[in-house]
Amino acid sequence: MIYVIGIGPGSKELMTIQSIKAMEDAEVIVGYKTYINLVTEFIKDKEVVQNGMRQEIDRCKEAVEIAKTGKKVAVISSGDAGIYGMAGLILELTSKEEQNIEVKVIPGVTASIGAAAILGAPIMHDFCHISLSDLLTPWDVIEKRLRLAADADFVICLYNPRSKGRSEHLAKAFEIMGQFKDKSTPVGIVKDVGREKEEKFVCTFDTMDFERVDMTTMVIIGNKSTFIHDDLMITPRGYTV
CATH class of the missing domain: 3.30.950.10 (Tetrapyrrole methylase, C-terminal domain)
Known part of the structure; x- marks a missing residue:
């Protein structure tokens, strides 16, 4: 299972209840390190996979591989995950997998x-x-x-x-x-x-x-x-x- 989450522009007040619940439900959080820093209160002691700018493909591939082990993974994007975010890339990658991986896109404030x-x-x-x-x-x-x-x-x-x-x-x-x-x-x-x-x-x-x-x-x-x-x-x- 992969949640692709839009966390909004940055503040907690602009995060949706659905995005917060998805982060809390996930076992592994994957994202750009700057965005990870914006959601630390929701991820607590969860496993975190983070890297730098322009490494989006590597992040998403790793998220897919983790999801294939049966873990719930949250891939986070700033704003809305479907607007210049990670939703499209995750769905492109999972569409090429033989194993069926459920993907749920969580909208955010772009x-x-x-x-x-x-x-x-x-x-x-x-x-x-x-x-x-x-x-x-x-x-x-x-x-x-x-x-x-x-x-x-x-x-x-x-x-x-x-x-x-x-x-x-x-x-x-x-x-x-x-x-x-x-x-x-x-x-x-x-x-x-x-x-x-x-x-x-x-x-x-x-x-x-x-x-x-x-x-x-x-x-x-x-x-x-x-x-x-x-x-x-x-x-x-x-x-x-």
Whole structure:
């Protein structure tokens, strides 16, 4: 049995009851060491398998091998396990096994939803998620998605927006979206959603400060209807008020 658990953005308050119960039920906890540190109170003296960034395949393979021995395994992801998390990889691996392994995906609060609540109501209408990381997706594909999403006037939530190794990706993304987004389009920046150092900034497309952004930041760009009121972003659903 494998639980694939989304633990939310970081704080206990944003973890679901179902995710906590699954961690408590599991015999072995598998995850990236940074995320393991966020759930120590729920794993106590359980067996823990942890490793570093970019070792997702090794982690998931080990989880599958442990599950084949009959143990209940919890594979944890930040946010939601099915959104840039481990759910897809676990299911890909178990689909190739001769032995039937039960997998239960436990949903969590993904970063865009956590950030949206802090910003007000920016994703009340059609929106999309785009990751600016080109580690697994070619940059030309990311550019195409940015262009089409902006042209279609989606509210756009950017994951993995900027890192030391990809410091120019966010600026390039804004250059692409700028062909379709008005300069006054509201933009929300939330760093470390649900964690101790959480910060919120609201600006417009033309006053965006890329230096505020890092890999633990969610950037949400509004659509043509989005407006700012009392430092909150609001995207009307279309109701007559």
